[in-house]
Amino acid sequence: MILSFQDYLSSLQERADTFRVAVIGNEAADLDSTVSSLCYAYLSTTHYNIPAIPVINCLRSDFFLRREIHYLLLKKSINPEDLLFIDDMKLEELPATSTLILIDHNCPGISLAPYSEKVTGIIDHHYDSGLFQTAFPRIIQKVGSTATLVAQEFVKVGALIDKDVAGLLLAAILLDTLNLSQRQKKATAADNAMASVLMEICTVDGKRLFETLQQKRFDIDNMSxxxxxxxxxxxxxxxxxxxxxxxxxxxxxxxxxxxxxxxxxxxxxxxxxxxxxxxxxxxxxxxxxxxxxxxxxxxxxxxxxxxxxxxxxxxxxxxxxxxxxxxxxxxxxxxxxxxxxxxxxxxxxxxxxxxxx
Ligand SMILES: [Mn+2]
The missing domain is CATH 3.10.310.20 (DHHA2 domain)
Structure with missing residues (x-):
């Protein structure tokens, strides 16, 4: 029986003791970084048989400021409390055999820089800083969203994309490309292609999802x-x-x-x-x-x-x-x-x- 995405996420705290790879997004910890690392770590664990955990690259106490991510996770019945954040990880105590995969960035930020020699993989859509030439995977493509590149990995290996995975990745693609807007020119052909694959799986109203996420994202009332x-x-x-x-x-x-x-x-x-x-x-x-x-x-x-x-x-x-x-x-x-x-x-x-x- 294949481990479901839900069961995988709710068991992350236990997995934190036995993982081989930590999949880490960038320190803005935006929706793209968050869902791309959750989904890629799941793919690694269930499909490549390399036990992985996603680590969200912000303080646990700062995560609540990202209202659009909270909204999306709760809608998918994912409890943010179950997830792992950068301050949950004792980076200096990482086992010698563990490695890091950078998601949605390709140059380690200040907190990860001391552990650069552990980086073995990159999936990202930012400017290529040229580091880690021997990393595998080393996927750096100028697409609208890293989630597109992660979805491509699922498709490439023929892994089953469950509804929740599809819903999360789709949300990131829509938000990053402003609902695949042609005028804004953020969406590439790859973003469009993956969005339609995902949309078929999770059958949501893309426009409504985008508008709700955008509204939550701009909801900054009461923030200092x-x-x-x-x-x-x-x-x-x-x-x-x-x-x-x-x-x-x-x-x-x-x-x-x-x-x-x-x-x-x-x-x-x-x-x-x-x-x-x-x-x-x-x-x-x-x-x-x-x-x-x-x-x-x-x-x-x-x-x-x-x-x-x-x-x-x-x-x-x-x-x-x-x-x-x-x-x-x-x-x-x-x-x-x-x-x-x-x-x-x-x-x-x-x-x-x-x-x-
Ligand atoms: Mn991104």
Whole structure:
């Protein structure tokens, strides 16, 4: 009898003692990372006979901020409490024989970096940083969603895709491609193909599912500015320079409404995380899609190249507000970003490339 996806997920806590592979998504722990690691770890365990566990790459206490994921899991009768989070794992105590598969990223973040030699596999759709050339699998393709690549693995090996697996993967594809929108150009032929395979299995109304998830994702009522920052946040290290990029679904005007000490809050967030700089990429969706950007920095070595990248790489920034940098933790600039297509996926590789030049 094949182990069902539900039974597999509800037994993860016990499996954490005997796994061979930990399947880990990126540290934004978004829907794509979460469901792709759950489903791929299940495939590994049941089909390849390599006992695997999915690890969600955020603190257990921060997971509740991702309301669209909570909603989806509960709808599938999956209890988020059963899942494993990065703070459940004692990385320094990982058995010598265990390995890591990176999902939805291909360059280990700061917390995983010390365990890089354990990485044996990658499935991802970000810019290829060229690391781990001998990894197997090493699947890095520019598709809309990692979930598409995971679904392809199920199909490739002829593994049965159960309804819940199909429903989770489909949800990620729809959310990442804005319901396979042709106008937004996020969905590739592969995303479309896998979405129709999955849709046939789970028979849901794709449009309704997408709209509900999108609504939950943008439901940020009662979240403080700090909650908003940590909700979709990635931290990077480039040489000695440590920096963070947060994505927040509000514009600067609404951020000020939410926190009258906004400049202090942002400055303290940067200092608390020990960052040379923090970039907050702001996305407003109503009345129309719009981007803004906030840069919080310390006078340091990275400052010149950071602003060079921001000014010269086509973001279309125009200054809304400059704090003047009179106090050390208050060096903050706020911009309107005319180029709507440039996201963190674009900014991060640019910074990696140009931060020292
Ligand atoms: Mn992704």
């Amino acid at each position: 500015v700090v909650d908003l920052l940590r909700r979709d946040y990635k931290e990077y290290q480039s040489g000695k320079i440590r920096y963070g990029i947060a994505v927040v679904f509000l514009d600067t005007v609404s951020l000020f409404q939410r926190d009258e000490n906004l400049l202090r809050t942002l400055g303290e967030y940067r200092i608390g995380r020990n960052l040379e700089f923090l970039v907050v990429m702001l996305v407003a969706i109503s009345p129309r899609f719009r981007r803004e950007m906030v840069v919080v920095w310390d006078d340091g070595t990275a400052q010149d190249s950071l602003f060079k990248v921001l000014q010269e790489k086509g973001f279309g920034l125009s200054l809304l507000r400059d704090s003047g940098g009179s106090e050390t933790n208050r060096s903050i600039r706020m911009y309107n970003q005319a180029n709507e297509t440039l996201s963190r996926k674009v900014l991060h590789p640019l910074l990696t490339k140009y931060l020292f030049t």
